[in-house]
Amino acid sequence: xxxxxxxxxxxxxxxxxxxxPAEEQTRVEAxxxxxxxxxxxxxxxxxxxxxxxxxxxxxxxxxxxxxxxxMLAAYKEEEAAKPTFSLTGIWxxxxxxxxxxxxxxxxxxxxxxxxxxxxGYWLNSSPKxxxxxxxxxxxxxALTSQVEQMRQVMLLSLIENPSATERLRxxxxxxxxxxxxxxxxxxxxxxxxxxxxxNVRLATLEALAQLAHEPxxxxxxxxxxxxQDSPLVQSALADVMVxxxxxxxxxxxxxxxxxxxxxxxxxxxxxxxxxxxxxxxPAAPSTTEPYHETDYTPxxxxxxxxxx
Amino acid sequence: xxxxxxxxxxRMGLLFERYHRKLFGFLYHMLGRADTxxxxxxxxxxxxxxxxxxxTADGEFRTWMYHLARNVLADHIKKNRHSTHHADVADFAEKxxxxxxxxxxxxxxxxxxxxxxxxxxxxxxxxxVLILSRFQELKYGEIARVLNTTEGAVKVRVHRxxxxxxxxxxxxxx
Numbered sequence: 001x002x003x004x005x006x007x008x009x010x011x012x013x014x015x016x017x018x019x020x021p022a023e024e025q026t027r028v029e030a031x032x033x034x035x036x037x038x039x040x041x042x043x044x045x046x047x048x049x050x051x052x053x054x055x056x057x058x059x060x061x062x063x064x065x066x067x068x069x070x071m072l073a074a075y076k077e078e079e080a081a082k083p084t085f086s087l088t089g090i091w092x093x094x095x096x097x098x099x100x101x102x103x104x105x106x107x108x109x110x111x112x113x114x115x116x117x118x119x120g121y122w123l124n125s126s127p128k129x130x131x132x133x134x135x136x137x138x139x140x141x142a143l144t145s146q147v148e149q150m151r152q153v154m155l156l157s158l159i160e161n162p163s164a165t166e167r168l169r170x171x172x173x174x175x176x177x178x179x180x181x182x183x184x185x186x187x188x189x190x191x192x193x194x195x196x197x198x199n200v201r202l203a204t205l206e207a208l209a210q211l212a213h214e215p216x217x218x219x220x221x222x223x224x225x226x227x228q229d230s231p232l233v234q235s236a237l238a239d240v241m242v243x244x245x246x247x248x249x250x251x252x253x254x255x256x257x258x259x260x261x262x263x264x265x266x267x268x269x270x271x272x273x274x275x276x277x278x279x280x281x282p283a284a285p286s287t288t289e290p291y292h293e294t295d296y297t298p299x300x301x302x303x304x305x306x307x308x
Numbered sequence: 309x310x311x312x313x314x315x316x317x318x319r320m321g322l323l324f325e326r327y328h329r330k331l332f333g334f335l336y337h338m339l340g341r342a343d344t345x346x347x348x349x350x351x352x353x354x355x356x357x358x359x360x361x362x363x364t365a366d367g368e369f370r371t372w373m374y375h376l377a378r379n380v381l382a383d384h385i386k387k388n389r390h391s392t393h394h395a396d397v398a399d400f401a402e403k404x405x406x407x408x409x410x411x412x413x414x415x416x417x418x419x420x421x422x423x424x425x426x427x428x429x430x431x432x433x434x435x436x437v438l439i440l441s442r443f444q445e446l447k448y449g450e451i452a453r454v455l456n457t458t459e460g461a462v463k464v465r466v467h468r469x470x471x472x473x474x475x476x477x478x479x480x481x482x
Contacts, residue, residue, distance in 0.1 A: 013470055014463075017441070019448070048474050051423045052442050054416075057333040064332070064346050068324050068353055075357050076317055 003031050008038050016042070016049050108154050115143050151176055152184055159187050164197040171200065174207040185211065189220040193227040201233050209240045218246060225252040231263040238266075238273040250277055312360055323369070324353060330444055331377060337439045338381055340428055351380045374440065374454040419481075426476040434469035441466050 003011075008031040014020045015028045032038055122139055151173050158170035174188065185208075192204045211217045221240060228234045234256065241249040256262065257270050312319045328349055335345035355376050356363075363372055427435060440446045440454065448466070452459045 010467065013467055044474060044478075045470065047419075048423065048470070048477055049442070051419050051477075052427070052438070052473070054420050055337075055424045055427065055443075056420070057329075057336055057443070058342050060328065060332045060346055060349065061342070064328065064349060065324075067346075067350055068328070069321065071350060071354055072317065072320055072324075072357070075354070079317065 003027055005031075005035060005038055008032070008035070009041055012038070012042050012045055013049070016046055104154060104157050108150060111150050112147065115147060119143055148177060152181065155184060156187055159191055164200055167191065167195065167197070167200045168203055171203045171207050174211070182216070185214065185217055185220065189217075189224065192220075192224050198230050198232055201228075201230065202236055205233065205236055205240065209243070212240070212244050218244065219248075222246060222248045222252060225249060225256060231266045234263075234266045235269045238270050242273045242276045245277065247277060250274060253277075312357075317357065320353065320357060323356070327370070327373060328353075331373060333443055334374065334377060334439055335381065337427065337443060338432070338435065339384075344384070348377070348380050348384055351384075352377045355380065368450065368453075370444075370446065371450050371453045374444070374446070378436075378454065422480050423473075423477055426473055426480055429476050430469060430473055434465065434472055437462060437465045438469045438473065 008028055011020060011024060011028050015025065018025075020028065032042065119140065122136060155170045155173040155177075158166050158173075161167055161170070171188070171191070174184065177184065188204050188208055188211075192201055192208060195201050195204065205221075208217055208221060212221065221237065221244075225234075225237055225241075228237060238253065241253065253270050253274055257267065257274075312323070331352060332345055332349050335348050336342060339345055339348075352373065356373070359376070363369075427438070430438070437451060437455075440451045441448070446454070448459045448462045451462045451466075455462065
């Protein structure tokens with residue numbers, strides 16, 4: 001099938017630069033063979049195309065190469081000065097911003113500030129009114145409960161934080177809570193059982209011990225006994241059990257005692273605790289040094305809470 | 309380039325040696341000024357280092373390089389809207405175009421100069437595709453990737469540019 005002039009001229013450039021598939025190439029040639037007009041066109045095109053190829057490009061000057069290498073060296077220095085510059089570095093920074101931590105704390109602080117201002121305004125603006133006295137109190141009660149709720153939210157968010165310091169802070173919020181709801185208790189118990197940092201677990205245990213008047217907390221603590229592998233937490237938990245005179249803990253403590261590879265100091269500690277529990281004696285704060293930290297601490301017991 | 313991306317910044321030297329002439333040629337044809345083109349070559353390589361994380365293995369390095377070069381060029385033109393372009397080319401063309409010698413090599417030189425001049429009269433858009441396909445020897449597919457368009461569109465544009473160039477060339481010559 002022959003092509004017409006229009007089709008052929010569209011292909012002429014590709015014909016020149018040999019971009020055409022073989023089949024098209026022959027078709028263009030077949031057309032050119034009997035079309036003087038297109039031959040002329042091809043000739044003109046060829047002249048321009050080839051001349052275009054001959055248009056000279058000056059050599060870049062001598063300065064370009066040294067300039068490039070000094071730029072490269074400068075860039076490397078700059079890079080070395082801030083090694084955090086990388087895609088992962090930026091990502092981590094963004095995560096630190098997005099994930100709880102500073103943003104949440106900021107929101108918490110702002111929330112408290114606003115509430116303080118509102119409360120202050122309320123107290124100041126209506127001192128003369130007689131009736132508002134009770135209204136004020138109601139308002140204050142409402143505000144207090146809101147602060148309480150915010151603390152709970154803070155605690156629940158921070159306790160998931162990858163930084164141990166943040167988790168410790170989360171646990172410390174329980175001290176400011178008058179009572180803990182189920183979600184908070186669940187979160188604390190889960191931290192006690194699963195957190196990888198010993199300091200965080202110890203702080204959580206302390207916080208939970210203060211909430212031990214709640215039956216579900218007591219039960220959770222008894223159950224937590226079997227989950228602990230750190231001697232520090234085992235000992236502390238045994239202490240709490242004695243303090244609470246929690247008789248349900250006798251079974252799990254005995255089982256713990258039979259565990260192979262149990263730390264010696266912990267063993268004697270538990271034996272003592274069991275004796276106390278069966279005697280029904282109120283707990284005496286342990287005066288002796290039942291264990292020595294450096295002997296077996298699996299992780300550094302840094303009170304500041306090393307970030308894990 | 310993948311090794312550069314992975315942090316082996318020294319490898320950039322290799323890429324520089326291999327591509328800086330081509331890149332310089334592209335910028336020179338687009339701007340018509342050698343000194344500015346050198347500065348921009350430098351800028352393009354700097355951006356390669358800085359934005360190396362945007363390089364993906366599936367794209368060809370050349371394509372990526374021209375992509376960056378176009379951005380650098382666009383920034384440069386935006387910044388220097390008032391300065392004159394193609395000063396070198398015009399001077400060059402005038403100097404040679406003035407001669408009347410019948411000598412064959414000179415005549416050829418004159419043709420080339422005229423074409424060079426014609427090239428500088430093309431719209432930047434058309435000049436770009438011609439440079440990429442004729443001087444940088446990129447395939448239509450590669451040009452399409454540089455310009456973020458389709459192969460068909462590139463083909464049409466190259467043809468149009470070629471016809472425009474031919475017209476300008478013939479007009480100057482006569």
